[in-house]
Amino acid sequence: MNNDYSQLRGLAGVYLEDSYVLSISEAPRKFTFALDAVLTPDSARYAPPKPDEQYCYARGKLVFEHVTDITWINRSTQQYTDATGEVDLGNIDSLVFEQGLYIAEGDWGQVHIRSESEPQFVFD
Template sequence: MRYEMLPGFANVYLEDSWVLGIRSRPGVLEFDLELVLTEEHPLFRPPNSDEQYCYRNARLLFQGVTDLRWGNQDASRPAIDANGSIDFGSIDCLEPHDGMYVVVGDFGRIQVSADPPVIDYTCRW
């Protein structure tokens, strides 16, 4: 199963979204994102003239975390854009495997056992 089959993920494109931050604490793993929305998404708006996609600030949230393994963390040094903003690249892969999820990107490889992930669009930063 690919991430697009998860509830709430059908009309987003993680591969061109930007990871702005990653946080973990007991029971929770969060990714702050500039998330790409496809035209079918209810929050879609035409991209700004200087953007390729419709971006929306969002949080990818794993709750009920019982196990978290983050490999290749030395790859997780953020890039600093010309305007001074920081990002950790994109999410190249989010694969569900029976209550466990593998998230791979420039930030490394995270294996997390948790409830199904959700996307929170109410965050502001």
């Protein structure tokens, strides 16, 4: 797999490696990461970072729709607490894809998602 998520139009302007996963949910034909996402200047909603932050953050969801298969390779329930006391599941360290198979990996585990459409980032 050599296709990186930066090639996906629906994720333009989002930098996953430093975004925080707030929750992971599965529903029929749908898989969702709730994120405190890092926005890059490519995002229409980008603003300079707040004085106490390294990045511009926005709440939203990384949504996989038209999902035909979800396979957890491993899964962790490890949680992290930030300076403000908010709990997260870590980051999405990598998201690669090839022919409808998306492989996401991070502190929370590794999951293979087969989807008939490209994932999208949707702002809350």
